[in-house]
Amino acid sequence: MEKFELHILGCGSALPTTRHFPTSQVLNVREKLFMIDCGEGAQLQFRKSRLKFSRLNHVFISHLHGDHCFGLPGLVSTLNLLGRTAELHVHAPRGVAEVFAPFLDFFGKQMSYRVLFHEFDTREAALIYEDRSLTVTTIPLCHRMPCCGFLFAEKPGANHIVRDMVDFYQVPVHELNRIKNGADYVTPEGLVVPNDRLTTPAAPPRKYAYCSDTLCQPGIVRQIEGVDLLFHEATFAEADAPRASETFHTTASQAAGIARAAGVKRLLIGHFSARYDDEVVLLQEAQAVFPATGLAGEMLCVEI
Amino acid sequence: MEKFELHILGCGSALPTTRHFPTSQVLNVREKLFMIDCGEGAQLQFRKSRLKFSRLNHVFISHLHGDHCFGLPGLVSTLNLLGRTAELHVHAPRGVAEVFAPFLDFFGKQMSYRVLFHEFDTREAALIYEDRSLTVTTIPLCHRMPCCGFLFAEKPGANHIVRDMVDFYQVPVHELNRIKNGADYVTPEGLVVPNDRLTTPAAPPRKYAYCSDTLCQPGIVRQIEGVDLLFHEATFAEADAPRASETFHTTASQAAGIARAAGVKRLLIGHFSARYDDEVVLLQEAQAVFPATGLAGEMLCVEI
Numbered sequence: 001m002e003k004f005e006l007h008i009l010g011c012g013s014a015l016p017t018t019r020h021f022p023t024s025q026v027l028n029v030r031e032k033l034f035m036i037d038c039g040e041g042a043q044l045q046f047r048k049s050r051l052k053f054s055r056l057n058h059v060f061i062s063h064l065h066g067d068h069c070f071g072l073p074g075l076v077s078t079l080n081l082l083g084r085t086a087e088l089h090v091h092a093p094r095g096v097a098e099v100f101a102p103f104l105d106f107f108g109k110q111m112s113y114r115v116l117f118h119e120f121d122t123r124e125a126a127l128i129y130e131d132r133s134l135t136v137t138t139i140p141l142c143h144r145m146p147c148c149g150f151l152f153a154e155k156p157g158a159n160h161i162v163r164d165m166v167d168f169y170q171v172p173v174h175e176l177n178r179i180k181n182g183a184d185y186v187t188p189e190g191l192v193v194p195n196d197r198l199t200t201p202a203a204p205p206r207k208y209a210y211c212s213d214t215l216c217q218p219g220i221v222r223q224i225e226g227v228d229l230l231f232h233e234a235t236f237a238e239a240d241a242p243r244a245s246e247t248f249h250t251t252a253s254q255a256a257g258i259a260r261a262a263g264v265k266r267l268l269i270g271h272f273s274a275r276y277d278d279e280v281v282l283l284q285e286a287q288a289v290f291p292a293t294g295l296a297g298e299m300l301c302v303e304i
Numbered sequence: 305m306e307k308f309e310l311h312i313l314g315c316g317s318a319l320p321t322t323r324h325f326p327t328s329q330v331l332n333v334r335e336k337l338f339m340i341d342c343g344e345g346a347q348l349q350f351r352k353s354r355l356k357f358s359r360l361n362h363v364f365i366s367h368l369h370g371d372h373c374f375g376l377p378g379l380v381s382t383l384n385l386l387g388r389t390a391e392l393h394v395h396a397p398r399g400v401a402e403v404f405a406p407f408l409d410f411f412g413k414q415m416s417y418r419v420l421f422h423e424f425d426t427r428e429a430a431l432i433y434e435d436r437s438l439t440v441t442t443i444p445l446c447h448r449m450p451c452c453g454f455l456f457a458e459k460p461g462a463n464h465i466v467r468d469m470v471d472f473y474q475v476p477v478h479e480l481n482r483i484k485n486g487a488d489y490v491t492p493e494g495l496v497v498p499n500d501r502l503t504t505p506a507a508p509p510r511k512y513a514y515c516s517d518t519l520c521q522p523g524i525v526r527q528i529e530g531v532d533l534l535f536h537e538a539t540f541a542e543a544d545a546p547r548a549s550e551t552f553h554t555t556a557s558q559a560a561g562i563a564r565a566a567g568v569k570r571l572l573i574g575h576f577s578a579r580y581d582d583e584v585v586l587l588q589e590a591q592a593v594f595p596a597t598g599l600a601g602e603m604l605c606v607e608i
Contacts (some may be wrong), residue, residue, distance in 0.1 A: 014381065014382070014385055015382060015385055015386070016347050016348045016350075016351045016378075016382060017351065018351060018352045021348065022378075040344055040345060040347070040348070040375065040377075040378040041344060041345045041348060043320050043344070044320045044325065044344070044345060046320075047320040047321065047322060048322045064410075064411070065411075066377055066378060066381040066411045067378075067381075070374075070377050070378045070381075070411075071344065073344075073370055073374050074320075074326075074344040074370060074371075074374045077318065077370040077371075077374075078318070078319060078320060081318055081319055082319070099406075099407065099410045099411075102403075102406065103403065103406075103407050106368075106403045107368070107369075107370045107374075107403075
């Protein structure tokens with residue numbers, strides 16, 4: 001299987017603790033790296049995870065709170081020191097360029113590469129990235145400021161050729177691409193060989209949804225239905241539910257409710273409030289609603 | 305003895321490594337905390353060191369390279385989340401307010417306290433902070449941009465009264481302050497009791513000098529003469545001396561030469577280049593010139 005794995009660089013919330021870095025993750029899709037949020041220290045954790053800076057071309061920022069983007073200047077500077085020449089694309093809500101560009105310009109007077117900001121409107125889902133094998137779509141969330149999650153979806157792959165059958169029917173090489181994409185084969189004698197005799201289906205395309213920060217938002221369920229992995233913020237325990245609504249955050253059991261309603265395969269919770277010395281209480285509350293829940297943790301790597 | 309101790313929060317240079325945070329230190333002078341440089345992650349390391357945010361009122365920034373100041377936005381935000389009301393004073397070279405103020409304003413729309421920037425000219429030594437027990441003076445350095453080190457000097461303390469002698473001569477209470485400050489006592493009979501019969505000397509005032517980043521600068525020797533502890537950058541080993549001059553940095557043996565010339569009591573080296581997997585080579589080169597040298601390290605705490 002092609003690589004599709006998630007690295008957690010930080011899963012705390014805004015107040016620093018001795019255990020967590022602020023939010024940042026890296027999704028590795030076939031050795032292309034996509035950073036999701038970039039809290040302070042993201043570049044340090046990136047390095048610690050032994051990920052390759054040269055494989056990183058896109059950073060997705062959910063919203064412009066410091067604990068989700070204060071790592072950007074350090075990351076940008078380091079890539080410059082490493083002599084990067086490829087453009088770095090930063091996808092973020094409207095306003096990111098206005099606040100970051102002058103700051104980055106001051107500290108990067110001799111830049112070896114360009115940082116390009118791509119701003120999106122957080123009010124409706126939009127396709128913001130696409131390549132041969134992946135799409136990234138925003139997931140509108142509800143926070144104290146414009147904020148979106150992100151849905152990373154593999155494109156359906158081509159079917160796999162069954163070599164023996166292709167040899168048996170003496171299928172010419174120039175037909176193979178059509179067959180991989182689902183066509184039947186017609187022999188010179190006019191015999192139709194159905195596609196499913198010549199191929200096995202590709203692995204089903206995988207999906208990863210990232211939802212942070214947000215008030216519990218049942219409206220997102222439709223968009224994240226059946227994803228292989230959902231990361232959802234679970235800043236608070238149920239006892240602090242009033243605080244969660246006041247601050248536009250989600251409790252662990254609310255996050256699990258979203259996962260259950262969307263029928264996701266697995267749920268990972270994070271963005272833990274500094275008030276919990278041990279997040280097991282969050283895990284237990286979530287698992288009571290949705291058993292296939294795990295706790296995020298720095299340096300955790302999850303195969304999707 | 306009153307507290308005068310140094311906490312190393314980060315001692316790497318600009319490129320992140322798995323072992324070091326970028327530069328930041330905290331000097332604890334009688335439970336007042338003074339931060340020196342504020343690289344990315346400084347607030348996380350501060351928290352990890354179990355230092356108290358409420359005791360921090362002054363941050364001193366040597367120069368405006370990212371690895372010495374990218375931790376400032378995170379620190380400022382966290383103090384705000386903690387509900388701080390006291391002003392935070394940031395002392396830094398000219399230009400700091402222009403680049404940081406708009407950035408901090410954007411991320412701190414509802415600030416509970418004020419950040420005050422105090423800019424200094426890096427071309428000559430100047431007294432930039434003073435309280436009852438401490439002065440801070442800039443140390444002009446030579447780097448690729450305006451840069452200063454800092455000399456933290458305790459003020460001489462009052463002498464200690466020798467209770468038995470004061471009782472013996474029946475010194476009235478209102479004379480005691482004068483005597484603590486060095487005056488002799490004259491009895492009603494006109495007998496002069498010399499101060500050194502009535503007091504023992506205060507502990508000698510302590511000094512800490514911080515010098516980073518800089519080309520090896522013998523010009524600073526006079527200013528840091530005899531300090532109890534010198535932190536000096538030692539970015540490179542002798543084999544990379546050409547690289548050190550090119551980038552306006554110092555080698556370990558050059559740093560030790562400065563320590564020896566200044567007759568300091570102890571030297572601590574840091575700001576290690578990412579190229580050294582093990583800094584023992586730097587330590588050995590420095591100790592060959594100045595034996596009382598130690599390596600800085602994250603979470604190291606040095607009593608001065």
